[in-house]
Amino acid sequence: MDILSVKDLKKHFGGVKAVDGCSIAIETGTVMGLIGPNGAGKTTMFNLISGFERGVGEIMFKGIRTDKLSPFKIARCGMVRTFQIPRALTKMTVSENLMLAPKTQAGERIWDVWLRPRRVREQERQIREKSRDILEFFEISHLGDEYAGALSGGQKKLLEMARAMMIDPSMMLLDEPFAGVNPTLARKISRYIRELRDDGMTFLVIEHDIPAITKISDRIVFMNEGKVMAEGEPAEIKRRRDVLEVYMGGEG
Amino acid sequence: MIEYVDTLLPYITTILLISSIYAIFSLGLNLEWGFTGIINFGHVAFLAIGAYTTVMFNMSGFPLFLSVIAGIVLSGFFGLLLGIPTLRLREDYLAIVTIGFSEVLRFILLNEQWLTRGPFGIHGFERPLQDVIPYQHYNTFLLILYLVILAIIYLSLERLVRSPWGRVLKSIREDEAVPSALGKNVFWYRLQSLMIGSAIAGLAGAMLAFYISYIDPNTFKPIETFHAWIIIILGGTASNKGTIVGALVFCTFLSVTQFTNRFLPFTAHQMGAFRMIVIGLLLMLLMMYKPEGIFGKKEELALSD
Amino acid sequence: MQLVINGLVIGSIIAITAIGLSMIYKTLNFVNFAHGDFVAFAAYIALFANTSGMHLASAFLVAIIATIALGIFIEKVVWLPMRRKNASRTTLIIISIGFALVLRNILIFIWGGSTRNYDIPVRRGFEFFGATITSNQVLVIFAAFILVFALHYLLSRTKIGKSMRALSDNVDLARISGIDVDRVILWTWVIGLGLAAAGGVLYGLVTAIRPDMGWYLLLPMFAAVILGGIGNPYGTIAGGIVIGLSQELSTAILPTEYKFAVSFVVMALVLLLKPEGIFGGAK
Numbered sequence: 001m002d003i004l005s006v007k008d009l010k011k012h013f014g015g016v017k018a019v020d021g022c023s024i025a026i027e028t029g030t031v032m033g034l035i036g037p038n039g040a041g042k043t044t045m046f047n048l049i050s051g052f053e054r055g056v057g058e059i060m061f062k063g064i065r066t067d068k069l070s071p072f073k074i075a076r077c078g079m080v081r082t083f084q085i086p087r088a089l090t091k092m093t094v095s096e097n098l099m100l101a102p103k104t105q106a107g108e109r110i111w112d113v114w115l116r117p118r119r120v121r122e123q124e125r126q127i128r129e130k131s132r133d134i135l136e137f138f139e140i141s142h143l144g145d146e147y148a149g150a151l152s153g154g155q156k157k158l159l160e161m162a163r164a165m166m167i168d169p170s171m172m173l174l175d176e177p178f179a180g181v182n183p184t185l186a187r188k189i190s191r192y193i194r195e196l197r198d199d200g201m202t203f204l205v206i207e208h209d210i211p212a213i214t215k216i217s218d219r220i221v222f223m224n225e226g227k228v229m230a231e232g233e234p235a236e237i238k239r240r241r242d243v244l245e246v247y248m249g250g251e252g
Numbered sequence: 253m254i255e256y257v258d259t260l261l262p263y264i265t266t267i268l269l270i271s272s273i274y275a276i277f278s279l280g281l282n283l284e285w286g287f288t289g290i291i292n293f294g295h296v297a298f299l300a301i302g303a304y305t306t307v308m309f310n311m312s313g314f315p316l317f318l319s320v321i322a323g324i325v326l327s328g329f330f331g332l333l334l335g336i337p338t339l340r341l342r343e344d345y346l347a348i349v350t351i352g353f354s355e356v357l358r359f360i361l362l363n364e365q366w367l368t369r370g371p372f373g374i375h376g377f378e379r380p381l382q383d384v385i386p387y388q389h390y391n392t393f394l395l396i397l398y399l400v401i402l403a404i405i406y407l408s409l410e411r412l413v414r415s416p417w418g419r420v421l422k423s424i425r426e427d428e429a430v431p432s433a434l435g436k437n438v439f440w441y442r443l444q445s446l447m448i449g450s451a452i453a454g455l456a457g458a459m460l461a462f463y464i465s466y467i468d469p470n471t472f473k474p475i476e477t478f479h480a481w482i483i484i485i486l487g488g489t490a491s492n493k494g495t496i497v498g499a500l501v502f503c504t505f506l507s508v509t510q511f512t513n514r515f516l517p518f519t520a521h522q523m524g525a526f527r528m529i530v531i532g533l534l535l536m537l538l539m540m541y542k543p544e545g546i547f548g549k550k551e552e553l554a555l556s557d
Numbered sequence: 558m559q560l561v562i563n564g565l566v567i568g569s570i571i572a573i574t575a576i577g578l579s580m581i582y583k584t585l586n587f588v589n590f591a592h593g594d595f596v597a598f599a600a601y602i603a604l605f606a607n608t609s610g611m612h613l614a615s616a617f618l619v620a621i622i623a624t625i626a627l628g629i630f631i632e633k634v635v636w637l638p639m640r641r642k643n644a645s646r647t648t649l650i651i652i653s654i655g656f657a658l659v660l661r662n663i664l665i666f667i668w669g670g671s672t673r674n675y676d677i678p679v680r681r682g683f684e685f686f687g688a689t690i691t692s693n694q695v696l697v698i699f700a701a702f703i704l705v706f707a708l709h710y711l712l713s714r715t716k717i718g719k720s721m722r723a724l725s726d727n728v729d730l731a732r733i734s735g736i737d738v739d740r741v742i743l744w745t746w747v748i749g750l751g752l753a754a755a756g757g758v759l760y761g762l763v764t765a766i767r768p769d770m771g772w773y774l775l776l777p778m779f780a781a782v783i784l785g786g787i788g789n790p791y792g793t794i795a796g797g798i799v800i801g802l803s804q805e806l807s808t809a810i811l812p813t814e815y816k817f818a819v820s821f822v823v824m825a826l827v828l829l830l831k832p833e834g835i836f837g838g839a840k
Contacts, residue, residue: 100420113416360818529666539652
């Protein structure tokens with residue numbers, strides 16, 4: 001079953017065709033890698049799918065048309081994204097960052113803060129526990145009380161993923177999870193992605209690090225100049241001439 | 253000694269009364285700006301709406317308590333009306349639109365004399381329990397009442413900003429893309445913040461009217477909004493405690509400088525201008541060198557990055 | 558007809574004062590709430606020079622020079638250091654409000670809060686299609702024309718003018734292409750405030766001089782800037798004329814006191830419906 005299908009998606013900025021008629025489909029419980037040179041339209045694709053930008057075309061997520069929905073509604077459907085430059089809330093602590101995320105918190109409704117204080121407290125306790133578990137899963141429990149602003153770039157990437165986990169998404173969009181991350185941490189992130197996939201989560205991952213992305217992906221989409229140029233299993237894509245040319249062309 | 257106390261005590265009462273009104277007024281703005289990051293340069297409009305609604309409802313026969321409630325509700329409602337079209341605007345546009353809103357409102361109050369008696373203002377309206385409390389103790393009574401109200405507002409706000417609701421507000425202040433990506437309806441939260449902040453300003457408006465027992469449109473000039481801004485910044489953005497201390501410091505400054513013309517060779521209006529120059533400089537210097545204020549935490553301030 | 562003429566006069570003053578606001582807004586990326594008070598400052602300097610015996614023409618020049626000097630001073634001690642610190646737009650806005658308070662109250666402190674007029678002979682106006690035009694009004698429109706042409710020459714023909722336009726088009730691009738940004742910003746202040754000062758002195762010719770005249774001019778100026786598209790000097794000029802005209806013409810159906818509200822409503826509508834401006838500022 002496809003959890004996400006995108007049909008003939010287009011986005012133009014003035015004369016520039018950032019995304020020019022892309023169609024992709026992702027099967028539930030798989031990792032899809034999205035590769036391509038700079039300016040290929042990968043991040044724009046992300047913005048369109050997560051609702052941060054409006055384009056033309058059809059996006060179906062879990063059987064719901066999401067291309068006209070605002071970002072927060074799409075997130076509520078169970079799709080959560082990270083950002084290329086990690087957006088940790090630096091003026092809040094790491095655990096506050098995590099505790100922000102869960103949906104349908106009673107304490108987020110002003111009247112419940114007043115009328116059902118016990119329920120709000122009880123839920124806060126559960127959420128705090130859950131955030132502890134997730135921090136443990138990502139092995140950053142010791143950072144819980146730090147202000148997120150004090151974290152390293154790599155740690156912020158982990159924080160973003162951990163925060164995304166808090167809303168129990170069915171699908172995660174990761175924008176360059178390995179960029180600027182040291183090799184140890186990168187291996188860790190790959191392991192988390194595989195573990196989560198085995199539990200049934202779906203991933204769409206933008207990445208420049210070709211060896212890393214081919215290792216974790218079930219399928220790979222190669223984009224260039226706003227179009228999908230190739231799609232297939234990692235081994236297939238690696239053999240494709242046009243892909244090699246784009247990636248090797250610049251370097252030699 | 254006794255005479256000294258006799259003149260000093262009413263004086264302190266006055267300062268505390270004004271401080272408590274300003275504190276509540278500024279707490280409303282602190283919710284909007286300090287916790288949510290909404291630039292509202294028209295906060296004084298809601299002070300005016302609260303004051304005028306309370307007085308006019310009461311004069312047309314409603315019980316005083318209900319009139320105050322009406323003032324609060326109507327202020328919140330106008331916050332909603334202002335917010336729906338404008339809260340999606342960029343912060344600088346919002347600044348211009350809100351300040352324009354408060355000025356247009358003041359012009360309406362000045363010119364629609366059939367409704368508001370225009371520049372002549374309204375006086376001689378009822379004040380809470382005025383027939384019960386002896387006149388010479390009235391300000392003391394008012395002070396106690398106002399301190400109780402301040403305590404209630406403060407505690408309620410503390411509870412709100414420490415709740416998950418407040419957590420969402422703070423995340424919006426820092427980077428609204430994050431709560432959006434996590435499924436929070438950012439616009440609705442901003443709207444709630446503006447409504448509650450405005451309703452609190454409306455309450456402060458009713459309190460102001462009772463204290464000075466006279467209102468006219470020029471009580472509600474834009475400068476009052478900026479007084480609240482200075483109080484917040486002085487006390488440390490996003491600190492309710494700081495806002496209250498800021499209000500006390502600021503009002504003490506305002507009132508003490510009324511006596512310094514004994515020491516400075518200024519006329520009364522020069523003294524007034526001098527005071528505003530000091531206030532303006534204070535605002536500039538605070539923003540330039542100590543934007544986290546006196547009591548604010550630097551780590552928590554989402555201003556200058 | 559009378560209203561049209563009054564509108565044109567006020568409109569041309571709004572236009573030339575708002576150009577500086579617009580250019581600074583775009584290049585420095587913040588709204589200078591003190592801009593109106595610079596306008597008032599210029600009017601008072603001219604008043605001071607004029608009442609101490611100087612001819613109004615020389616007082617005009619003195620006012621412009623004094624205003625520019627003040628602007629450069631503030632750029633050096635406030636705006637430049639704050640840019641170095643990467644201060645947010647909000648921080649800059651609040652600082653500009655603080656400065657507006659300081660400047661306005663310095664005027665009140667020295668000259669008091671009451672209205673003043675230049676020491677010039679009052680001449681009778683002449684009839685023109687049933688409307689009365691005073692020679693001062695003619696002077697204002699005439700001067701505004703000259704200033705606009707001078708500005709046009711400066712922006713299109715001189716090197717500094719071209720860099721100013723490049724900077725207000727795209728700050729990053731300008732920086733990369735080797736423009737000395739700080740110097741151009743300084744010139745933007747000089748020209749923007751020079752025009753604001755000129756507008757302030759002229760404003761004093763057709764209306765009384767008051768310390769809060771700048772404040773009441775601020776909202777119409779914003780309206781002109783928004784209408785014309787931020788950073789577009791020609792759009793701002795058109796916007797200023799439109800705002801001036803609509804303010805005056807509104808008095809035919811609304812009480813005069815609501816002039817100010819008219820510019821607010823026009824601006825709010827543009828912001829809500831077409832925030833990139835009406836007059837070719839769209840990008």
